[in-house]
Amino acid sequence: MVFTNAVRRALRKARLTLAAYIILGVLYLAFPHYSQLIATLMFYMILAQAFNIFMGMTGYIDFGYVAFVAMGAYGMALAVESLYELGWASIIVGFLLAVALSVALASMVGAIALRLRGAYFAIATIGVNEGVRYLIEGANLVGGSEGVIIVRELRATFGRETANFIMTGLADLALLLIGITAVMITALILSTRVGYALQAIREDEDAARALGINVTRYKVMAFTISAGIGGLLGAANWALKGGYVEPAHVFNIHYTVEAIVMVMLGGPGTLLGPIIGGLFYGSMNYFLGVIKPGLQLLFLAPILLAVVVALPKGLMGYVRERVKDPRLRELLT
Amino acid sequence: MGMAELLRLERVSKRFGGIVAVDRVSLVVEEGESLGIIGPNGSGKTTLFNLINGVYTPDEGEIFFKGQDITRTPPYKRARMGIARSFQIPRPWGSLTAQENVAIGALFGARGGQLDVDEALERARDALRLVGLGGKEDAPAHSLTVVEKKLLEMARALAMEPSLLLLDEVMAGMSPRDVDRVVETIKRVKREKGIAVVALVEHLMRAVTAFAERVVVMHQGRLILEGPPEKVMKDPLLVEVYLGEPVEV
Numbered sequence: 320m321v322f323t324n325a326v327r328r329a330l331r332k333a334r335l336t337l338a339a340y341i342i343l344g345v346l347y348l349a350f351p352h353y354s355q356l357i358a359t360l361m362f363y364m365i366l367a368q369a370f371n372i373f374m375g376m377t378g379y380i381d382f383g384y385v386a387f388v389a390m391g392a393y394g395m396a397l398a399v400e401s402l403y404e405l406g407w408a409s410i411i412v413g414f415l416l417a418v419a420l421s422v423a424l425a426s427m428v429g430a431i432a433l434r435l436r437g438a439y440f441a442i443a444t445i446g447v448n449e450g451v452r453y454l455i456e457g458a459n460l461v462g463g464s465e466g467v468i469i470v471r472e473l474r475a476t477f478g479r480e481t482a483n484f485i486m487t488g489l490a491d492l493a494l495l496l497i498g499i500t501a502v503m504i505t506a507l508i509l510s511t512r513v514g515y516a517l518q519a520i521r522e523d524e525d526a527a528r529a530l531g532i533n534v535t536r537y538k539v540m541a542f543t544i545s546a547g548i549g550g551l552l553g554a555a556n557w558a559l560k561g562g563y564v565e566p567a568h569v570f571n572i573h574y575t576v577e578a579i580v581m582v583m584l585g586g587p588g589t590l591l592g593p594i595i596g597g598l599f600y601g602s603m604n605y606f607l608g609v610i611k612p613g614l615q616l617l618f619l620a621p622i623l624l625a626v627v628v629a630l631p632k633g634l635m636g637y638v639r640e641r642v643k644d645p646r647l648r649e650l651l652t
Numbered sequence: 653m654g655m656a657e658l659l660r661l662e663r664v665s666k667r668f669g670g671i672v673a674v675d676r677v678s679l680v681v682e683e684g685e686s687l688g689i690i691g692p693n694g695s696g697k698t699t700l701f702n703l704i705n706g707v708y709t710p711d712e713g714e715i716f717f718k719g720q721d722i723t724r725t726p727p728y729k730r731a732r733m734g735i736a737r738s739f740q741i742p743r744p745w746g747s748l749t750a751q752e753n754v755a756i757g758a759l760f761g762a763r764g765g766q767l768d769v770d771e772a773l774e775r776a777r778d779a780l781r782l783v784g785l786g787g788k789e790d791a792p793a794h795s796l797t798v799v800e801k802k803l804l805e806m807a808r809a810l811a812m813e814p815s816l817l818l819l820d821e822v823m824a825g826m827s828p829r830d831v832d833r834v835v836e837t838i839k840r841v842k843r844e845k846g847i848a849v850v851a852l853v854e855h856l857m858r859a860v861t862a863f864a865e866r867v868v869v870m871h872q873g874r875l876i877l878e879g880p881p882e883k884v885m886k887d888p889l890l891v892e893v894y895l896g897e898p899v900e901v
């Protein structure tokens with residue numbers, strides 16, 4: 320009963336965000352020429368959504384976040400590399416392993432780092448990403464700095480044609496489903512006591528404790544959910560779509576910075592915010608990259624600065640403070 | 653009058669560096685009792701609350717609640733056991749609405765886990781009306797005045813359905829009308845729900861006499877006087893404690 324009520328509330332809140340994904344899916348099929356632009360947009364939207372579940376809702380900034388996405392990419396790559404003879408099952412196992420690895424890393428990091436507050440937490444997490452990367456490269460684990468290449472395995476099992484489909488259409492379909500999953504998880508969090516607990520923690524953690532909220536439990540919960548979705552994203556967008564995983568790429572802190580920018584831009588802790596942030600940043604990134612690669616970075620800093628000064632709660636934070644009608648507020652969650 | 657013991661402090665102390673903020677305090681609060689704790693600024697009242705609700709662990713001494721040793725129990729568990737508090741400087745969750753603030757009290761307090769979000773929001777509406785904030789449901793908490801924030805904290809604590817309500821200077825800075833309403837509310841929750849209320853008061857002696865059945869006086873971390881309000885207010889020791897400070901009787 321309680322749960323179905325929550326699902327109903329979540330679906331009402333998620334109408335616009337779900338519509339965004341469905342429209343992108345339709346455009347993908349209607350304009351194959353632009354399919355890679357659309358897939359890029361979905362990648363950024365999901366990255367922002369996954370990051371938002373922890374950073375946006377609790378206010379803690381995890382500078383090592385990309386390590387969870389990397390864990391997912393490794394999970395998929397290792398599953399396909401060692402189980403490719405099982406065919407489709409190896410890909411399913413890949414997604415499961417992706418979630419398992421990213422959640423495992425998040426539990427370990429969370430158990431220690433989530434005891435720290437504010438800036439101390441942020442500093443501790445920077446070390447995590449670099450630490451895991453140098454562990455893999457230095458100790459020459461799972462392919463060392465070469466990484467893991469699975470293109471050959473995919474072609475051997477599925478044939479060239481199907482392998483190519485897996486690395487384009489199927490990977491993109493997986494992105495769409497992960498995006499929708501992220502929307503529903505966020506909307507459910509926002510429709511239950513979990514969301515209230517996280518927002519209370521963000522606004523005043525000591526008051527949250529005094530009001531009966533098990534602060535550590537909810538922080539760990541948000542941290543691992545955020546990591547798990549990141550893991551799925553890495554599995555689909557990097558391992559499956561790219562056909563390889565390379566430490567220099569998947570541990571690049573650049574992605575974490577992009578996630579921060581998108582969430583801040585769109586509105587931390589909201590449902591629509593990361594979608595707007597992802598769409599905006601993703602298309603800017605795409606078009607500037609087409610015109611002159613590398614130019615994106617030049618635009619990033621001033622945009623972020625302007626947003627933080629003019630819209631400290633992001634675009635959706637600004638909008639929501641001005642909308643009073645409860646039904647409209649629900650739609651613009 | 654509740655006769656059963658609700659809270660017991662046994663020779664509880666808390667030091668900050670060289671300062672003994674709370675010095676071997678022993679105190680019993682009975683179920684449904686209204687207790688006023690008065691004392692000048694810096695006498696250790698807020699620290700005492702922080703020890704009772706678990707923000708600090710005492711350096712020595714023990715605390716029992718409903719017969720259980722809670723000396724080292726974390727604050728969130730104490731809240732669920734039935735200890736609710738307000739903060740001297742209000743700490744609402746600013747970007748949440750007044751109603752959401754109070755609903756969180758209902759969702760995580762003594763009945764934590766039993767209520768659906770919709771039910772909690774409904775209860776929040778009642779609690780806001782009870783403290784005189786009806787109509788402010790949708791206002792973001794940061795937009796409220798200091799007095800409204802204090803009333804909000806009281807509603808939030810009441811929504812937790814506690815058996816012990818700790819109010820830290822909740823009436824300071826309020827108009828006589830607001831003070832009267834808070835006193836009425838305290839008396840009402842005591843009468844209707846049997847909640848024990850402990851209120852910290854620095855200056856507003858009129859309010860203490862109006863609601864408290866018993867008053868204790870704190871000075872330099874120690875409890876130095878105890879008794880019915882009329883008696884304590886006339887005690888020469890009280891004037892000495894407040895030496896040079898205005899006492900409004």
Ligand SMILES: Nc1ncnc2c1ncn2[C@@H]1O[C@H](COP(=O)(O)OP(=O)(O)O)[C@@H](O)[C@H]1O
Nearest residue numbers: 668671673691692693694695696697698699700
């Ligand atoms: N967190 C703290 N760190 C250091 N000293 C503190 C702290 N909290 C309170 N104190 C000191 O303890 C004493 C009692 O303070 P407090 O409990 O706030 O008194 P009251 O609430 O009666 O005004 C004061 O001397 C105060 O400066």
Ligand SMILES: [Mg+2]
Nearest residue numbers: 697698699740
């Ligand atoms: Mg005080």
